[in-house]
Amino acid sequence: MPKTKFPAVISTFLLCFAFWLLLTWSFALQELIAGAAVSLAVALFSARFFIHEKAFWFFNPAKLFSGLFYWLCIFPVELIKANLDMAGRCFGGCKKVNPGIVKVPVELKSEYGQAALANSITLTPGTITMETTEEDGQTYYYIHWIDVTAPSGKEAGDAIKGTLEKGLRRVWQ
Amino acid sequence: MAVRIISDILIAIGAIFALAGTIGILKMPDTYSRMQASTCVATLGVLGVTLGALLYAVFVMGSAAIAIKVAVIGLLILVTNPIGSHMLAKGAYKAGIRPEKKMDVDDLGRDFDE
Numbered sequence: 001m002p003k004t005k006f007p008a009v010i011s012t013f014l015l016c017f018a019f020w021l022l023l024t025w026s027f028a029l030q031e032l033i034a035g036a037a038v039s040l041a042v043a044l045f046s047a048r049f050f051i052h053e054k055a056f057w058f059f060n061p062a063k064l065f066s067g068l069f070y071w072l073c074i075f076p077v078e079l080i081k082a083n084l085d086m087a088g089r090c091f092g093g094c095k096k097v098n099p100g101i102v103k104v105p106v107e108l109k110s111e112y113g114q115a116a117l118a119n120s121i122t123l124t125p126g127t128i129t130m131e132t133t134e135e136d137g138q139t140y141y142y143i144h145w146i147d148v149t150a151p152s153g154k155e156a157g158d159a160i161k162g163t164l165e166k167g168l169r170r171v172w173q
Numbered sequence: 174m175a176v177r178i179i180s181d182i183l184i185a186i187g188a189i190f191a192l193a194g195t196i197g198i199l200k201m202p203d204t205y206s207r208m209q210a211s212t213c214v215a216t217l218g219v220l221g222v223t224l225g226a227l228l229y230a231v232f233v234m235g236s237a238a239i240a241i242k243v244a245v246i247g248l249l250i251l252v253t254n255p256i257g258s259h260m261l262a263k264g265a266y267k268a269g270i271r272p273e274k275k276m277d278v279d280d281l282g283r284d285f286d287e
Contacts, residue, residue: 099277
């Protein structure tokens with residue numbers, strides 16, 4: 001089990017405390033102290049599971065901005081396109097499906113980048129990430145795809161996650 | 174008044190996508206395709222309704238506390254839903270559930286079943 005590192009505790013604490021402020025939405029001294037105590041306890045217990053790489057990565061404004069750009073501009077567009085496609089299939093009687101599981105290579109190296117990409121893929125209707133493996137230093141995802149139109153490998157990867165991966169590469173190199 | 178109409182339209186859009194997802198859950202041919210259709214409910218269905226409720230809370234009720242809570246509900250559903258779908262799909266596959274009509278491409282079965 002990895003050891004708890006001090007910077008990881010601080011950044012987990014900041015995240016928990018920000019969430020507490022959002023949920024309570026009150027700035028009375030008592031509430032702040034109680035929130036700080038609870039956040040510190042949670043951070044001490046969970047920091048080592050939560051943060052494996054650089055602790056203050058997201059406090060870098062350039063990274064934060066490209067992250068916001070991804071989650072507010074690139075991802076919603078893909079999400080709406082996939083949703084319209086899926087809704088069309090559903091209202092059309094669910095006959096136009098050709099499901100299959102394809103294996104695609106992933107370029108991202110960072111753990112967080114890979115997790116964010118896998119979650120983005122699962123969140124778009126029509127694709128679900130089912131399993132990840134690593135072969136010779138190259139990560140692969142097994143993705144269940146509702147309408148297989150390209151053979152496994154790079155082609156299917158571009159069709160499923162080309163835009164998403166390009167956006168995420170700017171956040172996590 | 175204009176804000177009220179916009180928030181009603183957003184909630185209606187959310188309801189339409191939830192309806193599409195529900196039809197998909199009932200009529201899709203196999204487990205995994207049904208799971209795909211359910212994602213429709215959890216993304217644009219929830220997003221439409223929460224955005225509509227958010228506009229309503231901010232401009233009609235004028236309450237920041239309610240607005241923040243609505244936003245947090247939407248955010249938490251978006252963050253937790255993919256993990257749930259991923260584990261359900263993986264668990265179903267490991268438990269040996271396969272579609273009746275054989276899939277054209279099944280790399281996971283090819284690589285791990287032997």
